[in-house]
Amino acid sequence: MEDTEKTEEIQVIAPTDKVTDENWEPKIIAFLCNWCSYAGADLAGVSRIQYPPNVRVVRVPCSGRINPLFILKSLQVGWDSVLVSGCHPGDCHYISGNYYARRKFSVLDDLFEFMGIDKGRVNFSWVSAAEGAAFANIIEKVTEKTRKLGPNRLFKEL
Amino acid sequence: MEQIKKSLNEIVKSLISEKKVEYVFGFEEGTLPLKSVPLYIEKEEDIDRMIWNEYCNLNLVKFLLEEPHGKKIGIILKNCEIRSLIVLINENQINREDIVIIGVPCSYGIIDFNKVSKLIGGKEFTEFKKNGNDYTFKGVDFEKTIKLQDILSNSCVYCKDKNPVEYDYLVEAPIEFKTIQEEDIDEYLDVIEFEKKKPKERWEYFKKELEKCTLCMACRESCPLCYCKVCFIDSNQPQWFDKTEDLSEKLLFHMTRAIHLAGRCIMCEACTRACPEGINIHLLYKKLRKMSKDRWNADKIELGDPSVLGSYKIDDPQEFMVKED
Numbered sequence: 001m002e003d004t005e006k007t008e009e010i011q012v013i014a015p016t017d018k019v020t021d022e023n024w025e026p027k028i029i030a031f032l033c034n035w036c037s038y039a040g041a042d043l044a045g046v047s048r049i050q051y052p053p054n055v056r057v058v059r060v061p062c063s064g065r066i067n068p069l070f071i072l073k074s075l076q077v078g079w080d081s082v083l084v085s086g087c088h089p090g091d092c093h094y095i096s097g098n099y100y101a102r103r104k105f106s107v108l109d110d111l112f113e114f115m116g117i118d119k120g121r122v123n124f125s126w127v128s129a130a131e132g133a134a135f136a137n138i139i140e141k142v143t144e145k146t147r148k149l150g151p152n153r154l155f156k157e158l
Numbered sequence: 159m160e161q162i163k164k165s166l167n168e169i170v171k172s173l174i175s176e177k178k179v180e181y182v183f184g185f186e187e188g189t190l191p192l193k194s195v196p197l198y199i200e201k202e203e204d205i206d207r208m209i210w211n212e213y214c215n216l217n218l219v220k221f222l223l224e225e226p227h228g229k230k231i232g233i234i235l236k237n238c239e240i241r242s243l244i245v246l247i248n249e250n251q252i253n254r255e256d257i258v259i260i261g262v263p264c265s266y267g268i269i270d271f272n273k274v275s276k277l278i279g280g281k282e283f284t285e286f287k288k289n290g291n292d293y294t295f296k297g298v299d300f301e302k303t304i305k306l307q308d309i310l311s312n313s314c315v316y317c318k319d320k321n322p323v324e325y326d327y328l329v330e331a332p333i334e335f336k337t338i339q340e341e342d343i344d345e346y347l348d349v350i351e352f353e354k355k356k357p358k359e360r361w362e363y364f365k366k367e368l369e370k371c372t373l374c375m376a377c378r379e380s381c382p383l384c385y386c387k388v389c390f391i392d393s394n395q396p397q398w399f400d401k402t403e404d405l406s407e408k409l410l411f412h413m414t415r416a417i418h419l420a421g422r423c424i425m426c427e428a429c430t431r432a433c434p435e436g437i438n439i440h441l442l443y444k445k446l447r448k449m450s451k452d453r454w455n456a457d458k459i460e461l462g463d464p465s466v467l468g469s470y471k472i473d474d475p476q477e478f479m480v481k482e483d
C-alpha cells in the first residue's frame with residue numbers, strides 16, 4: 001500500500017521558490033560522532049531544547065573518521081558551513097580517535113587561514129552525550145557565524 | 159665539482175664491480191641542453207655516462223618505490239632527497255637494508271627551470287655556457303646571462319643543511335661549500351612573508367595561480383611521497399573528483415593533496431620544478447611543515463619518527479575549537 005500521507009508531505013517541503021539573497025537560510029552539515037555528539041544532539045531533542053533548524057546531521061562512528069576531504073567536498077557542493085563534533089579529549093569511545101582528528105582539524109584550519117578563506121566555514125567542537133544544552137548553543141553560534149558570512153560562494157564564484 | 163665526480167665514480171665503481179648492489183641510480187645527460195635524465199648504472203661502462211651537477215634536479219627516490227623489496231639498490235642522493243627517503247622508510251614503503259645511500263654534500267644547489275624560463279621570457283634556449291656562477295643562455299634570437307642565485311631552486315635558497323644526514327657512503331667534497339646568500343635567512347622566510355599579506359590578497363594569489371593549473375599531475379608524479387596506488391583524484395568509487403577544468407576542482411585537488419602531505423613534505427621542491435605552468439605549489443606544503451613546527455614541534459625528520467598525522471600528544475593546541483558560552 002502506498003503511503004499517500006508521506007508523499008504529500010514530501011511535496012510540501014520540496015523547494016518551490018528560488019533561493020535569493022533575501023530568503024536565503026544557512027545550511028549547515030554536521031558530522032557528529034556516534035558516541036558523544038550524536039547522543040548530545042539526541043539529548044537536546046529529547047529535552048526539547050530549541051535550536052536553529054539549519055543543521056543537517058550525518059552520523060559517523062568517530063570524529064577520527066572524518067577525512068578532511070569530506071569537509072572540502074561539502075563546501076564544494078554548496079553547504080554553507082561544516083561542523084565536525086566529537087567526544088571531549090580523553091572520552092573517545094575508540095580511545096584516541098579524537099586526538100588524531102584534532103591534528104587533522106588543525107591542518108585544515110591553518111590551511112584555510114593561509115589561503116585566505118573565511119575560517120568560519122569550518123567548525124570543530126567537542127560535545128559529550130550529557131551536553132544537550134551545549135550542543136544547542138554551538139549550533140546557534142555556528143548558524144549565526146554562517147549567517148554573517150552569507151551564502152557559500154567560495155567554490156562557486158570561481 | 160671535479161673532486162665530487164672523482165669520489166663518486168670510485169664509490170659507484172666499487173659497488174658495481176664488487177656486486178654489492180644490482181644497480182645504482184644516477185643521472186645522465188638529457189637530450190636537451192641543461193636537462194638530465196635518470197640512469198640505471200648496471201655495468202662499469204655505464205659509469206662514464208653518469209653526470210653529477212646543478213641540473214640533476216629530479217628526486218630519484220620516486221623510482222625506488224617501483225622496485226621490489228629485497229633487491230639491493232644503490233642511489234646517489236642529496237640531503238633533501240635523503241630526507242624523503244627517510245620518510246618513506248618510516249612509513250614502511252622501503253626497507254633501509256635494501257638501499258645503499260651514496261650521499262653527496264650539496265654545493266649551492268640545483269637549478270629551477272621555471273625560473274630560467276621566466277627570466278628569458280618563455281623562449282627556448284638551445285645552448286648554454288657556464289662561467290663561474292654566470293650562466294649564458296643562447297636561443298635563436300637572444301642571448302642572456304643570468305646569475306646562478308637567480309635561478310636556484312627555492313628549496314636550495316632556503317636550505318639549511320647541505321650535508322647528508324643518513325648515508326652508507328659519503329662522497330668527498332671540498333669543505334668550502336656553503337650557501338650562496340650572504341646573510342643567514344630563515345628557513346621559512348617565504349611563508350612568513352606570505353602570511354603577512356591580507357587574507358584577500360592571499361586568496362587572490364592562489365586563485366590566480368591555480369587558474370593556470372591544468373591538472374596534469376606532474377606535481378603528484380614527481381613527488382616521492384605521493385605513492386598511493388590509486389590517488390583520491392583518480393578514484394571513481396567513490397568519485398570525489400568530477401574531472402572537469404573547473405577551478406573548484408583544482409582547489410579541491412591541491413588542498414587535499416596539501417593535507418595529505420602535511421608534515422610529511424620534506425621540501426625537495428621537485429613538485430614546483432616539475433610544474434609546467436610554473437606554479438609555486440610547494441608554498442602550501444611548506445606552510446604545513448611550518449605549522450607542524452609551530453604547533454607540534456615536529457619539523458625535523460629522523461629515522462623511526464612517527465608521521466605527524468599518525469601520532470598525537472594529549473596536550474596538542476586546540477584553540478580553534480568552537481566552545482559553548
Ligand code: SF4
Nearest residue numbers: 381423426427428429
Ligand atoms: S610536495 Fe614537493 S617538496 Fe614536498 S616532498 Fe613532494 S615533491 Fe618534494
Ligand code: SF4
Nearest residue numbers: 371372374375377433
Ligand atoms: S604540476 Fe602544476 S599544472 Fe600540473 S597539476 Fe601540479 S600544479 Fe597543476
